[in-house]
Amino acid sequence: MAQNRTFFDTKLTELEDKVVRLANLTMRxxxxxxxxxxxxxxxxxxxxxxxxxxxDDLELTINDEAILLIxxxxxxxxxxxxxxxxxxxxxxxxxxxxxxxxxxxxxTRIEHVPYLHDIQPLKQMAExxxxxxxxxxxxxxxxxxxxxxxxxxxxRVIDEINLTVIKQYIGSLPAxxxxxxxxxxxxxxxxxxxxxxxxxxxxxxHLIFLEKGKHYDLNQ
Amino acid sequence: MMKQQELNKGDxxxxxxxxxxxITEMKKDSAYVVNNLNLWYGEDQALIDVNLDIKKNEVTAxxxxxxxxxxxxxxxxxxxxxxxxxxxTNGEILYHGRNIFDRGYKVEDLRTSVGMVxxxxxxxxxxxxxxxxxGPRTHGIKNKKVLDEIVERSLRGAAIWDEVKDRLNxxxxxxxxxxxxxxxxxxxxxxEPDVILMDExxxxxxxxxxxxxxxxxxxxxxxxxxxxxxxxxxxAARVSDKTAFFLNGEVVEFDVTDKIFxxxxxxxxxxxxxxxxx
Numbered sequence: 001m002a003q004n005r006t007f008f009d010t011k012l013t014e015l016e017d018k019v020v021r022l023a024n025l026t027m028r029x030x031x032x033x034x035x036x037x038x039x040x041x042x043x044x045x046x047x048x049x050x051x052x053x054x055x056d057d058l059e060l061t062i063n064d065e066a067i068l069l070i071x072x073x074x075x076x077x078x079x080x081x082x083x084x085x086x087x088x089x090x091x092x093x094x095x096x097x098x099x100x101x102x103x104x105x106x107x108t109r110i111e112h113v114p115y116l117h118d119i120q121p122l123k124q125m126a127e128x129x130x131x132x133x134x135x136x137x138x139x140x141x142x143x144x145x146x147x148x149x150x151x152x153x154x155x156r157v158i159d160e161i162n163l164t165v166i167k168q169y170i171g172s173l174p175a176x177x178x179x180x181x182x183x184x185x186x187x188x189x190x191x192x193x194x195x196x197x198x199x200x201x202x203x204x205x206h207l208i209f210l211e212k213g214k215h216y217d218l219n220q
Numbered sequence: 221m222m223k224q225q226e227l228n229k230g231d232x233x234x235x236x237x238x239x240x241x242x243i244t245e246m247k248k249d250s251a252y253v254v255n256n257l258n259l260w261y262g263e264d265q266a267l268i269d270v271n272l273d274i275k276k277n278e279v280t281a282x283x284x285x286x287x288x289x290x291x292x293x294x295x296x297x298x299x300x301x302x303x304x305x306x307x308x309t310n311g312e313i314l315y316h317g318r319n320i321f322d323r324g325y326k327v328e329d330l331r332t333s334v335g336m337v338x339x340x341x342x343x344x345x346x347x348x349x350x351x352x353x354x355g356p357r358t359h360g361i362k363n364k365k366v367l368d369e370i371v372e373r374s375l376r377g378a379a380i381w382d383e384v385k386d387r388l389n390x391x392x393x394x395x396x397x398x399x400x401x402x403x404x405x406x407x408x409x410x411x412e413p414d415v416i417l418m419d420e421x422x423x424x425x426x427x428x429x430x431x432x433x434x435x436x437x438x439x440x441x442x443x444x445x446x447x448x449x450x451x452x453x454x455x456a457a458r459v460s461d462k463t464a465f466f467l468n469g470e471v472v473e474f475d476v477t478d479k480i481f482x483x484x485x486x487x488x489x490x491x492x493x494x495x496x497x498x
Contacts, residue, residue: 005495074454076481079494213483 008073012082015065016140019086019093022058023137023203026093027130029055029100030196034126036104037189040113048104052097059094063087085210089140092199092206096133099192099199106185106192116179117172117186121165125158125193132158132200136207145211151204152218155197162194243317250314251276251415251445252297257311259292259469261304266292268469270311274462276414279437279446281456281477284466285492290449293466294417297447298334299327315415332359335408339420341400343392343407348375348384351392351403355411370410378406379436398429405436416440418448422455434459453493457481465489 029048036045066087069075075083132154139148169183169190176183201218208216246253252274259267267289274280282290295301296313299320312319320330343351352371361367371388375381380402384395392403401421408416418437422430437446437459450456456463457477464474465486473480473489484490491497 004497008495076453076457076493077484077490080482 005073008069008075008079011065011069011073012075012079015062015069015086016082018058018062018065019089020137020141022055022062022090022093022097023133023140025051025055025058026097026100027133027137029097030126030130030133033100033103033107034123036107037119037122037126040107040110040115042108045104045108049101052101055094055097059090062090081210081213085206088206089203092202096196096199099196102192103189106189110182110185112179112182115186116176116182117169119186121161121168122186122189122193125161125165125190125197128154128158128161129193129196129200132197136200136203139204139207143211145207148204148207149216149218151201152220155201155219158194158197162190165190242319242322244312244314244319246314246317247273249276250274251278252447253314255312255314257293257296257313258309259289259296259301260306260308262306266469267296267309270469270471272464272471272474274445274447276445277441277443278461279441279448279459281460281463282447282449282466283451283453283456283463283492285497286451287468288466289469290466291419294419294447294449297415297417298331298336300336302327332411333413334415334417335411335413336417336419337401337404337408337421340424341397341404343395343400343403345391345393347389348392348395348403349388352406352410355407359411374406374410375403377409377440378402379432379439380406396429398425398432401425401429401433402436405433405440409440413444415445415447418446420449420451423451430455453481453495465492467492 029051032044032048032051035041036048066083070080070083073079132151135147135154136151139145166187169187173180173183198219204218205216208214208218244253250273252272254270254272254274257267257270258265270289270293272280282294284290292301296309297315297320301307301309309321312321314320315330315334318325344354346354349371352374353367356367356370361370372381372385375384380399383399384403387394392400395403401424405416405421422433425433434455437448440446441461448456448460460477462474463477463480465472465480465484465488467488473484473486475485479485480489481493484493
């Protein structure tokens with residue numbers, strides 16, 4: 001069939017490439033934030049905080065360009081879904097990156113180094129999260145959603161670790177004479193990672209909507 | 221399901237003295253039921269096995285690329301297509317339970333209850349008033365008061381009364397294109413049809429007049445069943461409840477408009493509505 005809309009198709013593909021770029025940057029920010037936590041590297045923490053502006057700008061660019069394409073090209077059906085999904089996915093990815101920044105900031109407030117608390121569960125959550133982000137980004141890039149439903153189970157693992165680790169942190173409080181503020185920061189980091197997982201499942205839900213035009217809850 | 225007597229009662233124009241046409245049971249909410257309609261212009265087949273159930277009090281949009289048969293189709297619904305000498309059809313179009321192609325069917329009766337609006341506004345070279353009064357006068361209404369009422373009601377119905385109420389005796393050619401088109405709609409309403417066919421009714425109009433006609437279509441569907449052929453896909457999306465996509469004489473997809481424009485079932489529909497061909 002003759003391609004009548006080369007200009008529009010090119011613009012739409014460029015926009016989707018920007019979403020993939022945002023996803024890759026988000027993954028990098030997340031991985032770096034965890035490195036900040038592992039090494040208590042405050043200089044690296046500042047890098048994560050500074051980088052966040054770039055991701056915020058990219059999200060705004062994606063939204064602006066999508067709005068212009070909708071206004072000027074009046075897309076329908078799959079074209080319209082593709083555009084809406086760029087906007088919704090950009091919002092979720094930007095939120096994930098915000099949490100990565102929050103993790104870096106939380107690390108800068110931790111008072112006792114070496115840490116008084118076990119961060120192994122946090123690392124497990126982060127690894128799982130990055131696997132989820134990789135899966136979703138690959139699915140988006142390739143337009144292949146068959147594995148996206150796995151995100152549901154992967155996110156459940158994060159949720160479980162989160163519950164366990166927060167109980168563990170709070171349980172340690174009565175016996176502590178110093179480092180109670182740190183408990184607050186570590187618990188927050190766990191909560192941020194848990195929320196990040198929810199946003200990755202949202203991203204996955206958008207991909208199912210993109211392909212099937214149907215809504216699906218990956219966060220049950 | 222309607223009984224035969226009710227169908228006859230509902231259709232004032234059944235001529236009972238000629239051969240009694242067959243009454244086929246139709247769903248009560250159907251304006252037209254088209255079954256296996258085929259149409260040829262000479263050797264060329266323009267419609268192929270068209271099956272559609274067109275509902276009452278809905279706007280049904282017919283879309284498709286040039287030459288897909290959409291104008292031919294709408295012109296079969298009031299048998300206007302028969303004005304082309306080489307036309308041949310088979311299959312049936314049920315209207316009030318009767319096949320409009322039946323030998324006993326009087327085409328005048330059909331066109332009294334099925335109004336039509338065309339691409340180019342085509343008012344008569346007469347006054348605004350006489351344009352609207354033309355149909356009722358042809359049907360023998362002479363009483364000035366009754367005609368006045370019909371003219372005002374029709375012009376109001378076509379959302380043009382306020383613009384022409386002080387110019388009723390002026391020649392209709394003095395109106396703008398958009399006003400002329402709404403006058404033609406008023407002229408159609410004056411004969412109290414139950415179906416209005418619109419063949420590209422806004423393609424000769426400016427954007428504001430187009431939106432006025434679209435708004436009007438939304439109001440009219442409460443009382444009439446409307447079938448609209450349009451090249452403008454956004455118009456189909458804006459005004460219609462159901463959309464039929466025609467391609468090479470066939471109905472590729474017929475579904476609720478929300479579905480057609482958000483998630484059509486057929487790849488060809490998707491390609492057409494998203495401007496990939498046509």
